[in-house]
Amino acid sequence: MIGATGVAGQQFIAALNAHPWFEITALAASSRSAGQSYGEALRDRASGAVRWYCDDAPSPAVLALPVQDASQIDPECVDIFFAAIESDAAREIEPRLAAHRPVFSTASAFRRDADVPIAVPGVNLDQLALIDVQRRRRGWKGFVIPLPNCTTMGLVVTLRPLLDAFGLKRVIMTSMQGLSGAGRSPGVAALDVLDNIIPFISGEEEKVAWETGKVLGRLVGETIEPHPVVVSATCTRANVREGHTETVTVELERATDLAAVRDALTSFGRELCARGLPSAPERLIALHDDPFRPQPRLDREAGGGMTTSVGRLRLDEVGLRYVLVSHNTKMGAAKGAVLVAESMAADGRL
Numbered sequence: 001m002i003g004a005t006g007v008a009g010q011q012f013i014a015a016l017n018a019h020p021w022f023e024i025t026a027l028a029a030s031s032r033s034a035g036q037s038y039g040e041a042l043r044d045r046a047s048g049a050v051r052w053y054c055d056d057a058p059s060p061a062v063l064a065l066p067v068q069d070a071s072q073i074d075p076e077c078v079d080i081f082f083a084a085i086e087s088d089a090a091r092e093i094e095p096r097l098a099a100h101r102p103v104f105s106t107a108s109a110f111r112r113d114a115d116v117p118i119a120v121p122g123v124n125l126d127q128l129a130l131i132d133v134q135r136r137r138r139g140w141k142g143f144v145i146p147l148p149n150c151t152t153m154g155l156v157v158t159l160r161p162l163l164d165a166f167g168l169k170r171v172i173m174t175s176m177q178g179l180s181g182a183g184r185s186p187g188v189a190a191l192d193v194l195d196n197i198i199p200f201i202s203g204e205e206e207k208v209a210w211e212t213g214k215v216l217g218r219l220v221g222e223t224i225e226p227h228p229v230v231v232s233a234t235c236t237r238a239n240v241r242e243g244h245t246e247t248v249t250v251e252l253e254r255a256t257d258l259a260a261v262r263d264a265l266t267s268f269g270r271e272l273c274a275r276g277l278p279s280a281p282e283r284l285i286a287l288h289d290d291p292f293r294p295q296p297r298l299d300r301e302a303g304g305g306m307t308t309s310v311g312r313l314r315l316d317e318v319g320l321r322y323v324l325v326s327h328n329t330k331m332g333a334a335k336g337a338v339l340v341a342e343s344m345a346a347d348g349r350l
């Protein structure tokens with residue numbers, strides 16, 4: 001696990017705790033943390049506070065593991081890498097590891113590359129066929145598979161069934177994103193966000209727009225042809241610890257009614273969820289009739305943080321409208337990446 005001390009990295013530790021198929025045997029972070037045990041590295045040097053952000057504590061065995069310098073780690077010391085580091089560091093570190101082993105990443109560093117699929121469980125895992133191209137072109141034994149941005153995640157999970165059933169023309173989305181999405185460092189200053197909403201997240205809106213097209217695109221030959229859906233996003237930071245809430249308006253290609261939309265959303269992802277993968281939820285989308293749902297505090301943990309909760313479903317002159325809540329550090333980062341790895345393991349592709 002690379003980036004083990006960060007917010008997303010800690011969620012990897014939680015997602016892999018007592019995992020039936022994968023075992024954590026090595027941890028890495030920056031040179032600042034290297035040389036300490038994981039328990040020591042989590043402790044803020046100045047205040048002594050333990051900076052652990054998940055609900056369940058790490059196991060004593062994991063707390064005792066030494067943290068290595070990610071830029072120095074032996075790329076053959078494990079069977080697969082999970083990586084949760086900033087994009088600049090990922091650009092350097094991930095290829096060195098991918099030359100030898102599979103790397104499942106939460107960073108944006110390689111998402112735009114033509115031979116790199118952006119994996120979303122249940123939505124586009126057919127695009128993982130691209131890793132053969134990636135290996136051949138780059139001469140790697142392993143590969144890099146990134147997840148999308150955590151804000152793209154909930155959106156594409158709900159758009160996929162709508163695309164399949166009715167076609168998509170345009171999407172307008174406004175997010176109210178949880179604080180953990182900004183990471184631990186530099187994160188969001190408490191005094192800036194308390195009693196407040198921050199109306200801008202640098203780079204986020206562009207990422208949501210083009211990533212959605214790529215994730216919903218088609219594998220054509222040795223590349224992905226993006227879906228031409230137009231996505232207009234406004235991304236804001238809300239005073240919520242965890243969970244991204246998004247209001248979505250979708251202009252569909254074909255006219256429909258709410259009953260058909262409900263069917264499409266509720267039946268989505270059955271195949272993936274029936275495979276017996278350890279991190280898969282019972283359903284990918286949970287639909288709420290209560291007009292006061294979904295809410296991040298009540299719904300982010302649905303399906304162990306892997307189910308996207310949808311409510312306020314309605315059709316008006318503009319299009320189909322709904323509100324969704326998606327867990328940004330679970331489905332949108334660590335546990336989502338673990339589920340992608342599980343599906344590849346079950347297919348005999350790891």
Ligand SMILES: NC(=O)c1ccc[n+]([C@@H]2O[C@H](COP(=O)([O-])OP(=O)(O)OC[C@H]3O[C@@H](n4cnc5c(N)ncnc54)[C@H](OP(=O)(O)O)[C@@H]3O)[C@@H](O)[C@H]2O)c1
Pocket residue numbers: 002003004005006007008009028029030031032033034070071084085086087089106107108148149150180181182183184185186328329332333
């Ligand atoms: N937070 C989320 O909800 C979320 C969701 C989806 C994707 N992501 C992506 O996941 C990645 C990590 O985000 P985060 O929120 O977990 O950030 P974070 O809390 O700031 O953690 C960053 C991690 O990267 C390590 N690191 C920093 N510089 C490094 C370097 N030069 N070499 C090796 N390791 C280095 C840090 O180690 P030290 O402790 O040693 O500094 C720490 O473990 C980012 O690419 C982010 O965009 C995050």
